[in-house]
Structures are given as structure tokens and as C-alpha cells.
Amino acid sequence: MQRILEPGEIEALDHNAIPRVRLPQRASIFGDRARRLKQLAAGNPIGDYLNLMASLAQAQQQALNGLSGETDSHARDQARNNLAQTHLLPLILATDQVRSPHWQTVLDQLLEQLTKASGLPPALIQLIERIRQTGANQRDSQAEAILRRNNEIVDPASAPFYAAALQVICSDLVTRFDVHDVPLLDTPGLCPCCGSMPVASVVRMDGQSQGHRYLQCGMCAAEWHMVRIKCAYCDSTKGIAYQSIEDEQAAGAAAIKAETCDECHSWLKIFYQEKDPYVEPLADDLASLTLDLLMGETVYARRQGNPLLWQAAEG
Ligand SMILES: [Zn+2]
Ligand SMILES: [Zn+2]
Incomplete structure (x- = not known):
């Protein structure tokens, strides 16, 4: 069960001055993550994978920057915000984002960025190509399965790329709100x-x-x-x-x-x-x-x- 705190409880919380929520920093969320992944890759048993994910995170930052001009979704967010306050829901629901008009474009942008790197292993090139060739409806069902953690349907190899696109969509919407x-x-x-x-x-x-x-x-x-x-x-x-x-x-x-x-x-x-x-x-x-x-x-x-x-x- 979810509920909103009573006004008195909110004041009590404000007085102790601990920031209750730290919203992600739109300009640097994924860029910072990419830098950290690279740093952690050195000497790590899964260093190659961490480096790949660092490139993916860098591509996520670019895709997020590209969404900044999308004012239409901002208006939708405000409506959502009102709903959240009256129905005790989170600001947005990640599980809804498969309906985002942008998520598939973002997925393509991420894959496009990744292919620009030289020396990619053949298996990775094949995987990227497979996701690119996947039809829109099938991509939607894969994204839905990932968000709802439906193990039987999820393709583990491609899941991180889908999840990365959905992360960009979620961060895009969430960073349009004020912390209050x-x-x-x-x-x-x-x-x-x-x-x-x-x-x-x-x-x-x-x-x-x-x-x-x-x-x-x-x-x-x-x-x-x-x-x-x-x-x-x-x-x-x-x-x-x-x-x-x-x-x-x-x-x-x-x-x-x-x-x-x-x-x-x-x-x-x-x-x-x-x-x-x-x-x-x-x-x-x-x-x-x-x-x-x-x-x-x-x-x-x-x-x-x-x-x-x-x-x-x-x-
Ligand atoms: Zn417990
Ligand atoms: Zn969240």
C-alpha cells in the first residue's frame, strides 16, 4: 500500500534537511557512469564487458542529450505528476515506457553509436545486427518482458541494450521534474x-x-x-x-x-x-x-x- 505523508509529517522531514530524493543530473548521469565503468574495467575479470558497457553508457548520454528538445513529453509529464499526487503513484512508471514514442529510436541510436567503435568482436557485431533487424512489435514485446522481468521471453544477450534504451527514456522524463x-x-x-x-x-x-x-x-x-x-x-x-x-x-x-x-x-x-x-x-x-x-x-x-x-x- 502506498500513501502520501500528512502535511505535519512532511514538515518534520523538511526540518532534518536530509535530501529525501537526489534526482539524476541530466547532463552527466550516463557520462559519469561511463567514466566509472572504464575506471573499474582495469584489472577486472569482466573488464571487456565493463568497457563495452562504458561505450553503451556514453551512447546513452548522447541519446539523452538528443531528447532535450522534446517539449511534448514535458507536458505529458506534468499531467502525470498531477496523477501521481492524487493516486499515490510514482511520478512515472518505468513499466509504461514501452509506449514511449522515443524508445525504439533511442535503441537504434545506441546501436549505431556502438558500431562506430573499431575492433568489435564478430559475435557482438552479429548481436547488434540481430537487434537492428528485429521488427518493432517484437522489440516492444521484448522490452515489455524485460520491464516485467518475464524470464521465459527475455533474450539475455540483447536485454542490456533494450534496458539501456529504456533507462534513457526513464531518466529523460524524471529529470524534467523538480525534486519537490x-x-x-x-x-x-x-x-x-x-x-x-x-x-x-x-x-x-x-x-x-x-x-x-x-x-x-x-x-x-x-x-x-x-x-x-x-x-x-x-x-x-x-x-x-x-x-x-x-x-x-x-x-x-x-x-x-x-x-x-x-x-x-x-x-x-x-x-x-x-x-x-x-x-x-x-x-x-x-x-x-x-x-x-x-x-x-x-x-x-x-x-x-x-x-x-x-x-x-x-x-
Ligand atoms: Zn527483508
Ligand atoms: Zn526510478
């Missing part, structure tokens, strides 16, 4: 901007957010505040524990932990900006696959995967 437009949902584990689940969480160290934990949305990249030592999925504050990779000397290992919940047996990564100022939750999540592999051997399940790496086994 974002409703307070009664479902703390869902993105108040687009209704998606978090990809990871981060304890920030910058400005007013210092020392506070934020969940980052896997689709629109908005971050929303959630107190520390609390399960993002069942809201429990009991039975929360932290696990980390044993070798703290391993690159970046000290900046990552798995937050586990004994109430619902979920886990979520938590990054510490204090340990690594350049942390970007989605990029860092992708680059720390080793922790996922280790957690895969425990009783805890990851509820939401990384949109740039489709893993069919997700619960």
Missing part, C-alpha cells in the same frame, strides 16, 4: 520517480547527504533516502547483517558490503563513498560480480539484477 514534485510513497523500497526496484545502495559523503544511505534506481538513476540498517524489501530493522569479500585488500573491496535480511532472506549491495569517492552504484554493482557469486551460495536472494547484465536466475 516527487511523491512520498508508502513503499520505501520502490523508486518514487519511476516505481522500479533499487539496483544497489550507497552511503553518500557529499554535502547534506553526508553519512546517509540512498537506494539508487536501476532504471531512472534517481536516488532516494533510506535509513541505514533497514531492509529495502520488507522494511525490517531486525535481522540485518553485513557481509563483505574476505580479501579487503582486493581492489575496492572495503567499499562494498552485502546487506542481508533474516526476515525475508533478501540481500542488497551497499557501497561506501567514504571509502571510494567515485562510487556510482550501478557501475560499481556491475563491476563487483564476485560478491554476487559468493552470495549465490548463501540462503539470501538478490531481488533485482543489474539492468546491464541479465541473469535469468534472479528471484
